[in-house]
Amino acid sequence: MTGSVTVRRQKVRRPRRRYKLACLLMLAAALLLALLFIERLCPYDPNAQVFAALEPPSAAHPAGTDRLGRDLLSRILIGLRTSVLSSLALVVVTAAAGSAAGVLSGYFGGLADSLLMRIADVCLAFPGLVLGLAVAALLGGGLHNAMLALAVVSWPKYARVARSQTLALLRTDHMAAARLAGGSAPQLILRHILPNCAGPLLVTAMLDIGAMMMELAGLSFLGLGAMPPTAELGSMMSGGRSLLQLYPWVVIGPGIAIFAAVAFFNLLGDAARDWLDPQNSGGK
């Protein structure tokens, strides 16, 4: 009973998955919209150092104040925007660059394919965060440099997926037919390959958002990400770690925010995978 899925259960599950994904997408859209106008939700200027330092949560400051006397709720909200939008931008750029590399590599093959895949092999040979740390240290601190560092180490997985999909598609009958019909390389790639690769790449990208958020926060925690006074959840946690025993709210607020954001985007990624990945449709 445990290993089998009845037709009836499959039928019940697909609409449920659709609703789940739709709900999560609506929530994500609402979240993004809110983040774009987050300043209006902030009770105070997130950089204003005008309050007493290390005040515990109160009606005036629901998340307390930090070591410099800044309102933590305002900084958490702005930090959330920094983390989410940076992660989304990073994933979009990385996925686009990696996918392009993978598709071109798979389609044309030859020397370009070998070269790109060997570079990808080198990137994959190192633990991602360690290589990211090295690149970020080389580039210097700053959020943009941290994003660049993560982009450098993250593109190979998209390239691998795109290349394998492309190679599989090239062997299909409809691709052969498209070629016989006189389709040029750009036409074949844009009309036939990319649309058929989109599903797996989208699933990979959506599952990657939470991971990217964690890695960006990790680099900021280590001092290689956002620079002061930029509010970013990782750097806020890093700045507050020495205060954990006596002033825990300085770390707990940003910690909860990053946990919630990462959990939400992981759920969204899972839902997208359940919906888009046909191989997973009969899963548990």
Next chain:
Amino acid sequence: MRQIKICIRMLAAACLALCLLAGCGARMKAGAEESAGDVFVFGDTTFNAENEEPDIDPHNAYSGWACIRYGVGETLFRYTDTMEIEPWLAADWEQADALTWRITLRDNITFSTGRPLDGQAVKDCLTHLIRTHDRARNDLQIDAITAEGQTVTIVTQEPRPALLHYLSDPYSCIIDMQEGVSEEGIVSGTGPYIAQTLVTNERLELVRNEAYWDGTPGFDRVTVLSITDGDTLTMALQSGEIDAAYGLPYTSYPLFQNDEYVLASAATSRTFFLHMNFQSPVMQDPAVRQAVAMGIDKERFAGELLDGNGEAASGPFPAGFALGGDAVSAKAYNPDGAARVLEAAGWVDRDGDGIREKDGRRLTVRWLTYPSRQELPLLAEAAQYTLGEIGFEVIVNATADHNSIRTDSSAWDVYASAMVTAPTGDPAYFFATHCLDGAVANNGHYHSDALEALAAELSVTFDTARRAQLAARMQQIILDDDAFVFCAHLRMTMVCRSDVTGLTAHPCDFYEITAALRPAK
């Protein structure tokens, strides 16, 4: 079968928990035995190469601080609690003329090697010091040293009114040069403890000097651990891994304000201050320097952000020192005034982005500082906000690599550091090391003809009242030029377990591990 599996899993979990508890228990017990016995473990954030204290050789950079702090070396003279000079290894002294000083040494003092301390030993040590240590050579200006029995005669190249102060500086620790300096940087002194092993940036192991001349040291062994991270230091003290700590973050102090610990504090001349880079185009504008001086809220930094563990500074010396506090007048925090100064100088925000511009150049200040003094990044962020409010863009670079960056004048505009401005108790030290032409820490290449002239006069003036006058005028010159901005003086605090006595904080910040340190029993 399933129940058996569950039982096995629970048993494994219980064993694991038991092992963890046993491990913790053993560690705590070991710590308890150490503190109750005769081993003292001291954690220090500043004993490391980054802080120019890679070893305990007083003739190397600032390692003399480690030599004297950890009870290995002693100087001919030392400071009292009120920062007056008193003989230490010396028994007496006299000044024969403006250039000649005759110092008589105490009898019956031996180095840890067994060699008696006599005039020749002191001569060997000081000769080596001035040959190898630039700062000492500039300070002492020794022309000749002669030794005869227990007497040392020092002749200076020019009158040195502060010679005895310089002979109290940690670099003047008297060490046995016949024994020399080991590869690790270990030396033999006359102090209550003898260094046995040293690993730079890691640890120093000391044993009791059984032949110590001034009492019996209280511990058989002392271990000094280099722990650069303040949080790690805090947790090491909490867990019992160390018995006392220097350099704890002030936010940790409440954790130790109970019967298990004792906090020893002293107002010192450790000062958080800014060096303006006179080779930076933007800082060459007097209006910009003035605006920076008026744009830093020192009172809030000292009172609110340091939580009262410091006091707002006017000049280089704190209120407790002669010439400190109100002896000089500094620019008060006045953001509106600073904005007017900038406006008058042509710095105006034309594009409405909040940053002022002049001749197409944005008012950007690159703020260099370092994290090993944990309050410095805090000062940087506080200044970033207050200066930002008046139209500056402040880019903070808080890096452990500051010592190499600050030598490159093109890489920074403002350098924030925390230095002891009067370790010798004499005001000349600060000017000689930070403000004058060729001074080793004149990072901003500041120059003032008036200051140079007064410094020349100060260096040959013995009259105390006149020295005070000169030093006050010199302070005012650097403040009026906005060459330096003095933000706060920090209270130095050490935290020690209450079952240990004798660890006291001293205003000069030199004396920590002494013969008086012992178990409370």
